[in-house]
Structures are given as C-alpha cells and as structure tokens.
Amino acid sequence: MRLSTQLTLLAVLVSLALSTAVGRVLSADANRRAYAELRTLERDRDALQTNWRKLLLEEGMLSTPDRVKRIANEQLHLRSPVPADVHWVVQ
C-alpha cells in the first residue's frame, strides 16, 4: 500500500471517529430533551386525568337524585304527580 493511500484511510477513519463521537453527544442530548418532554407530557396527562376525575365527582355531586329532587321541590316548586293529576288516554 502506498503512503498516500494509508494517509487518506487514516484521515477518513479519524473523521469518522470524530463524527460518531459528536453524534453520540448530540443524540444523548436529544434523548435527554425528548425524555424531559415526555415527562412534561406525562405530568400533563396525569393532571388532566386528575382534573377529569374531580370534575366527574363534582358533576356526580351536583346531579345526585337527592339534590335534584330538593331543588325541584324547593326552588322550582315541582312535585311528583298524585293519582288525581293523572289523565288517561284510552285508545
């Protein structure tokens, strides 16, 4: 092998080694960034889930049949029909 060929090969190998080293650093950084983003998204998801449960519970509390009946009776003055209120259609 001639000297110039050997030198070229060496240069290529050195540049390859350097570029993979840099690539390794970059990918580690990208990985770290991506992981941080994943964590943020997970936190968001958990917060949303928690919020959804709280809202579900709140809706449940507000719509319990007991409460609905109380409001219907006391604020809207509604009442359940007694037999005398019932009108019949006979076909």
Place this chain on the structure above:
Amino acid sequence: MSARRAQPARPVPVWRLAVALTVFAAAAGAVAVRLVDLQVVNRDFYQRHGDARALRTQTIAAHRGIISDRHGAPLAVSVPMVSVWAHPPTLAQASADWATLGASLGVSADRLAQRVARAADTGKEFVYLGRHLTPEQASAVQALRLDGLYETTEYRRFYPDGEVTGHLLGFTNIDDQGLEGLELAYDGHLQGVPGKKWVLRSRTGETIRELHQAAASPGGDLRLTLDARVQSMAYRELKAVVRATGARGGSAVVLKAGTADVLALVNQPAFNPNNRETMQPQNVRNRAVTDLIEPGSTLKPFSIAAALESGAYRPDSKVDTAPGLIRVGAKTFRDYRNYQQLDLAGILAKSSNVGVVRVALSLEPGEVRSVLQRVGFGRPVGSGMPGEAGGFLPPEGTEDPIARATMAFGYGVSVTPLQLALAYNVLASEGQLAVPRVVADEPIIREQVLAPEVANAVAQMLETVVAHGTATGAQVPGYRVAGKTGTAHISGEGGYQNSQYRAVFAGFLPASSPEVVIAVVVDQPQGERYSGGAVAAPLFARIAGGTMRLLGVPADAAPPPSGERASLWATRGRQ
C-alpha cells in the same frame, strides 16, 4: 574493558535491596487489599451510596376504579389528595415552628411536637403528619419549606350519593382498600397496582434517564346494575316510613323481573361512607343480604305453588277453613276470623293460616320444603355481596306436622329480604330462578324451578290479594300489582315477642308483564299500625309507583272509572 566497566564502584549491601523490595511489596499489597476491600468486600455498601445519590425509585400512581350505576352515573370516585409525612430525626433538628405547622395541618402544636419527638426517639424514619389534606392545607405546609417534611399523593374515595348507596357500595380504608360492601367484594378488580420506575437523577435533582419501568395497572371500573334514581327514591321512601313508624330499621330490594338485576337495595339505619368518624358498626350492616327474618305469610304463595304442583289441587279447589282454627299436635293455629270455604286464591287473599296448613298437611311431607328450596331459600343466593346469609330451612325429611305446618306459613324458616325478592321473581318470571346481578357485565344465570303454569297461576292469585285482599294498601294507580303481605312476630330470648313485629311485603308489577320485583321489610314499627298490610304494603306501593315512573313503564290496568281521559301522562324515563 567491558569487565572493568561492569565492576561496581561499591558493592550494594543485600539488606538494602531486601528492605526496598519489602517496602514496595508491602505498598503494593496494601493497595491490593484496599482494592479487594472496596471492590469485593464492601462493594454493596459503596454501590448503594453511589446509587443513593443518583438513582431514584419513583412510584407511578394507579387509580382505584370508578363504580358507576347502570347509566354510568359515578357512585364512587377516587381523587388524589396530598398527604404530608416527616423524617422525624431531620424534622426534630429543624427546630420547626410547631404552632404554624400545627395550624396548617389542623393539629395542636404540642401534639405535633410530641409525635415527632417520640418518633425520632424510637428511630422511626417515617411518620405521617397529615393525610388527605385539602389543597389549601397542602399549600400552607408547602410554604413552610421545612427540612425533613415531605409530601406524597394518596387517594381518597368519594361517594356522591352518600348514605343512599352506603350499604351496597361499602367503603374503603384510608389506604383506599375495600373494607365493606362491593368495595370489598370487588377489591381485587377495583384496586390499581402502582407501578415503579427506576430513574437516574442529575446532581440538581432532575430526572435524566429512565432505567427500568414496572408499568402501573390502574384499577378496573365497575358498572353496576343499580339505577341511581330508583335507589335514591327507594331510600327516601324507606327512610320516611322508618321514621314515621319509629321502626328499628328496614330494607327494600328492587329487582328487574326476570334477570334479577339489582336496581335498588337500601337499608335503614344507614351511614355516610364519606365520613368515617360518624360511622357506627351496627349501621354499616347491609341488612337486605345479611339479616335473617322470618318471612311469615309472604311464604304462603310457595305453599300454594306446592299444592298446585302436586296435582291434587287446582286454582279453584275449595278448602274448608271452618271453624277458623286448626289443631296440629299440641299447637293451635288460628285465622283472624272464620272464613269458611276458600279457594286457593281466597286462602292467599285472606292470608288464611288454617287454609294453608290444611293444604300443606295434605301434601307429601317434603313437597312444600322442596318448593321453598328450589326458589332459593336455605342457601346463599350468590349475589357476591360480602356477608351474604343463606338462611334456614327445616332439614330435609322433616315429618313433624307442627314443623311442616309452621313452615307452610313462613315460620321456623329464615330468609334474607334479597332471597324473598328473588323467590317472588320466580313467580314473576314464569318459574325461573335467577342469580341476582349487581355488576352489569356478569352473566345472567337462570334456571327453571317451577312449571310456568304453576308460577303464573300463583302470580294471578297474588293479583287478587292486592286487588281485594289483605294488601289493598299495595295498589299502584294504573298498574296491576301482584304481591303478598307478611307480619311476623319477632323471636327473641324466650320465644316470640308478643308486641314486636316485622312488617313484610313482596310483590311485582305490572302484573300483565312484570318489570320489577320488590321486597320491603320494616323492622319493629311502633304504635297501632304494625302489620305488613298497614306498614309494608303502602311502602311497597310508593316505591313501586316511583319505580314505574322513573323507568317509564307503561300502565297496564284499566283506567280508574272516575279518571279524566284526556292525556297520557306516562312519561318515558331514561332507559
């Protein structure tokens, strides 16, 4: 020449060489020993310390599943709350301002200081200072920024319907594990398994890399067959009656006819599952499935079913009940008055003890018992609810006429209100016994236990009981109702208590095509009106009427003759 150069100027003494060698060997040996010590002997220790600085285990929280009713309305929901814990030695040294901390946690300063000091003395590494804090409390504690004080997320379970669903759902302990009711029965399904992940943290405490993860599996949701609106209505009506009559307690069970889906299951007295402090153990009992009652006359229809099944009787067979009493061995059973000749429907309508005893004793000894056993009495019904009682039937092969006679009208037998409802479901659904369903995706299990003709004939007789028998109080305008009252003496120490009764009613409607089966029990109503007809039947009517309205079941009875005939009122509820 070369020999001269090689000749040393002065000879080196051997001992100096030996000393130098020894010193170097000793040094090398010391390094080797230290290396082994670090790398082999104490490896774990240093590994641990290294990891402790960089590695962290984080828990991934898992929710407990939501329990909802058949339409998806939430009945039990777990919500994350903040709990505060301390590392006692650190906190004790931090010379914390106990008064401020105590105020934000809602504990007195002295108690708090004592607790931390005691925990520090006994070498504890962990002590809870406050659990399930409100967001305001949590941020107040956070603002103190104390060393040795940490926060953690825990779940607290809330029950929007409170005492209305208390017995059925049960409740969880502070660690969100099921303790009672369905929370206990389906704990394995509802409970989430928290996951874990091992992460690498930087010097600043930031998570850099996830090394390994054991995924969390959140608890499964549970959809019940319950209808929250029917449940709430039934609870309200039961509570009103128990209060008005001064009764000791009561239960009501509403089943969907046929499939035996539990639409409502309520008890009195009740408790609020959201407030553990006010809970009293005796109120926590789910009476409808755990308490045994003597069903009294509500069992008579099954004796009549046995008579029809034997082939010796037809619905219009006449039985002579004169003179209004019958002597069996040393016992005398009486009717309210002398009803003379009654057909089978008449026996039920008048609730004639004499008639039923006469019929039962004329059958083969095991026939009544066989029917009672087939419709589900004397063994657990498989509802899956904790503490379910199986009840008692006299042993097979009982020939003693007194035992057979008392069994025929519901004494010497014990059943739960749920069993009673299930047995009436057999009559309502052409002789099929169903396993009760509380959870919606459980399979429907049914078994033919009575001939359809027999079940239908008895159902028809039960209609006359409500139309013009002892149970006219159970009438629901617009609907044909079938049912039977019962009034049982309560047995206590020294036999039956004369003045203590239990009012029972079981029935179903609309009789033309049954939609729901209802059993109600009122325990020891006080005052003049204590009978099944006076207390339990009207309660049944109110719950039945409300259920028809909520479920939007079309009326099946001929309209009342005096009623105006203008508009159809039957509203369609959500299905």
